[in-house]
Amino acid sequence: MLSNYLKLSFRSLLKSPLFTALNVLGLALGLAVSLLLFLHIRQEMSFDKYHSKAERIHRVIINSFWDPASPDMLANAPNVVGPTMKETIPAVEQFARLMKHEFGESAFVTAGENKLVETKLFWADPGVFEIFDIQPVAGDLKSSLSQPNTVALNRSTAIRYFGTSNPVGQSIKIDRMPPMEVKAVFEDFPGNSSLNPNILGSFQSVKWANKQMVWSNSSFETWVLLNADADRK
Structure with missing residues (x-):
């Protein structure tokens, strides 16, 4: 099953390289923004929490x-x-x-x-x-x-x-x-x-x-x- 998905993805890349590249870029950008937001929120939520009291x-x-x-x-x-x-x-x-x-x-x-x-x-x-x-x-x-x-x-x-x-x-x-x-x-x-x-x-x-x-x-x-x-x- 996985090999079939890979073959279809490879064929799509060959047929529409620009469209595929835009999709991959959008996915990567979305993941990067989500990770940055997560790290920022975690940093903000951690302020002063290290104190034992x-x-x-x-x-x-x-x-x-x-x-x-x-x-x-x-x-x-x-x-x-x-x-x-x-x-x-x-x-x-x-x-x-x-x-x-x-x-x-x-x-x-x-x-x-x-x-x-x-x-x-x-x-x-x-x-x-x-x-x-x-x-x-x-x-x-x-x-x-x-x-x-x-x-x-x-x-x-x-x-x-x-x-x-x-x-x-x-x-x-x-x-x-x-x-x-x-x-x-x-x-x-x-x-x-x-x-x-x-x-x-x-x-x-x-x-x-x-x-x-x-x-x-x-x-x-x-x-x-x-x-x-x-x-x-």
């Missing part, structure tokens, strides 16, 4: 009613939201606020004789290491953001700034801020992570963000980790 991790989204006629949904929240949720909601086990340096502006970083421009600098609470699966490379990662003027670097950035030297215990200078001590190094985040910092700096280092605990400034990416037995609905 993924089902318990939630990003805080708020509704803004400055204009009651058309409320806005914001992916950032006021800096007071995270601490307040942990204090008042028993289901919240941990929180972490992340803020892009100068609201997304590049930072000028000096490390020894190296002067570099950094675009992926975030100021974060130490809870970020409890919520997300961030793999340590050197130093004490969990306590690295517990004090002001401290930072943790990803592996690529540590090599870019310090080469083969151990960066832990050394300092970097960020813009006009006080020197920041490198407390730890962590593995680079995978490509399917919505969080992808090169530098994580202690949230306590940004003085105004800690002093002005207000509900009117929604500039802070806020994540919470719910208890294992919490009702996520």
Whole structure:
């Protein structure tokens, strides 16, 4: 049976080579597009799923009613939201606020004789290491953001700034801020992570963000980790 199909296909190819070529090309193009769509959808659906606590991790989204006629949904929240949720909601086990340096502006970083421009600098609470699966490379990662003027670097950035030297215990200078001590190094985040910092700096280092605990400034990416037995609905 198969040999008959092959013979018929070969005869069709000889009789109408252009028509056959167009059919084969169309089939190949359709398969290629389908494969690309499948890979794209799989990549999108895999984002942040690698975290061991993924089902318990939630990003805080708020509704803004400055204009009651058309409320806005914001992916950032006021800096007071995270601490307040942990204090008042028993289901919240941990929180972490992340803020892009100068609201997304590049930072000028000096490390020894190296002067570099950094675009992926975030100021974060130490809870970020409890919520997300961030793999340590050197130093004490969990306590690295517990004090002001401290930072943790990803592996690529540590090599870019310090080469083969151990960066832990050394300092970097960020813009006009006080020197920041490198407390730890962590593995680079995978490509399917919505969080992808090169530098994580202690949230306590940004003085105004800690002093002005207000509900009117929604500039802070806020994540919470719910208890294992919490009702996520």
